[in-house]
Amino acid sequence: MNDRAAAWDEAPSGLLVLADDGTVLDANATFLQWVGRPAAEVLGRVRLSQLLSVGGRIYWETHLSPLLHVEGRAEEVALELRGPGGRVPVLMTAVVAPDGRVRVSVSSARDRSRYERELLAARKDAESAAERTRVLQDVTAALSAAVGRDGVAAALLRTTPSLAARAATCWLTDPAGRLVPHSATGEEAGSTGPLPARSWPRAAVVADGRVLVPLHGQSGLHGVLSLLPDDGAGAEPPDLAVLTAVGQQAGAALDRAGLFDRSAAIAHQLQQALLTAPLPQDARVDVTTAYRPGVESLEVGGDWHDAFHLDDDVLGVAIGDVVGRGLDAAIAMGQLRSAVRALAGPDVGPARVLGALDTFVQRVPDSTSATVLYGELDLRTGRFRFACAGHLPPLLLERDGTPRLVWDGRSTPLGLNVPGSERPEAAVDLVPGDRLLLYTDGLVERRDRPLPTRLDELVAVGARSRALEPGAAVRSVTERMLPAGEGHDDVCLLLLTWLGAA
Known part of the structure; x- marks a missing residue:
């Protein structure tokens, strides 16, 4: 047993055992050295996604975790660990064992990257003919x-x-x-x-x-x-x-x-018609929305937002994005938005709503893998409970605090959750004047800039908009994040401002 333990810790690759939710149950000394943390801070306390860079965390939640649940393995996936000296490029291979645990091997990608550069240089002459x-x-x-x-x-x-x-x-x-x-x-x-x-x-x-x-x-x-x-x-x-x-x-x-x-004109009229439901009117809250049609594509998209009263004192809000484009995506979007309203209720809660949507999307194939953020605001206390199925994190704009992205309450896109498992949810306690910005990926995704950089830009832009009234704030965010002349996908925004119980 001692020899096995020594071989485990001295292996040149990082070795891990994960629970089915990604929690690190065991890790060897090599991996712990790369992330710069002692075993007591990692084992049983954090998920692997929390040890990755921001981009790696999103990729794990939206791609790798669903892939493992569906196919049972993922091979040589390039990721970046957050180490004490900065990002550590690695290649990850993971296999789901019969007991449900995930065995993971992580190898350094530095030597491989150097080898690939040398190989590309050696093949330059051969590749010129295929250029x-x-x-x-x-x-x-x-x-x-x-x-x-x-x-x-x-x-x-x-x-x-x-x-x-x-x-x-x-x-x-x-x-x-x-x-x-x-x-x-x-x-x-x-x-x-x-x-x-x-x-x-x-x-x-x-x-x-x-x-x-x-x-x-x-x-x-x-x-x-x-x-x-x-x-x-x-x-x-x-x-x-x-x-x-x-x-x-x-x-x-x-x-x-x-x-x-x-x-194209007819298609966009249909998209606008699907997003023009009257917004709730309540002296305790302000809901401001915006929709920007895509510049890179004139097709109807699957982006949507919604806000509605569950009862006199609870407001439900949702934002989502259906995979794909065209009329099929728009139809699936309308069905999914209607399903959220039908499933939500005063005593249901965000996690159970998303769990019910997992069942719903099995009957609506075009909705599978859709991302949704659904939340409920208690208009008396300012508590916002929410659950996020693969969607980008909301931006919290506190009246007197530092703007930040809320990464809690996250799980896989709809239809890709582990059968029988409950989706997590989280809560944010707002004070009068606090705001939450919900948005779809078209606001931040660009081909020429990495997603973490764009999310940082959104936090900075949101900070500059806090002093503006809600309508002006939404216009400011869209104009700064989507400059004229730059291509972008469809974008939906929903700015939720709690004004106080009185």
Whole structure:
């Protein structure tokens, strides 16, 4: 037994045993050294997610924990531990044992990262032949996800670096068939002057130091992508064959965009209709909401919010996000929002409401994996009880305190909870003037910035809005977090202000 204990503690990898809720039941000396904590502070006291970085914690709760419950294992997942000297990159492999406990092996990723960099350098020559194919695949993927003419133009401009260009302008045809500058990156749209009058071929051509890529669709010429090639050290000459293929893909995307634009307005009217339920009127509380339709996609989304009285002294609030887009997501959103109202009651409580929703979503497949935060505010005392199924944490804006994200009461998205287990809930005691901001992921998620950074930005922006009246505060948060000109997904916000019992 002593030899086994020594082998356990001296293993070069971190070894853990977790309960089914993620609580660390046992850990070897290697892992405890990485996180810089003694065994007495860890074993039986904290969950593995609490020892991860903010991004790792969210990834564990929304992806890894559900994956373990569904498939029973997860292999070589890159995460970051919070160590005494900063973040520790690791690779985690976890397996659910027959007794329900989770066996976890955590290995250092530093050596692996160094090896991968060396391997990439060694394969540089071999990969150059495949680069053109990868570029075309990236462009095709971007265009396939683009919606509307604006979305296609934006997708093309985002791929400018991959096309070996340092600037680009997208010209699109107007209703009269004339080419007009639509948008640009790295230069002002139209700053290069009008395009030459010509009969546009289907192949990309070089003219006056620029590469002109015609965007032909089935119905004719939709536009031209004008690229200024990269002339930096080591820059490759433009690949006209690849650029011609890009133009063909963009032309087909613009064909689809024309059909979609005609239905986009109707789709968004439906979304607005689903979110216009009257808000509760009560002198003890103020509920202010906002909805910002997505800029990156014109499709109807599954974001929603709601607020309603459970009785004269309890207010129920909810915010959620259904996975996917389109009418199916909108229908699932409406069903889920109605289910919350039907299941909630004065003596039910947030945890039991989410537990009942787990059963409900089994009958509504499009609602599975939806994230929901449901809470109940006692209008007499200011106590806010809530439970969070995979949703982003609410922002607490205390009248006289420091704004902070509330990470308590969290569990997996709907339909992914361990059967028979109760969902956790938490409570926050508000004083008159305190606020809670609930929001969907479109407010903070960006491709070009990590989620922890964006959450820090939200806390700072929320702090600057505390002195504003609720309507102005919501406008301030949305304008600062969603600057004009930046793409974003659908966004729902609900600002809850307790004014006091009297």
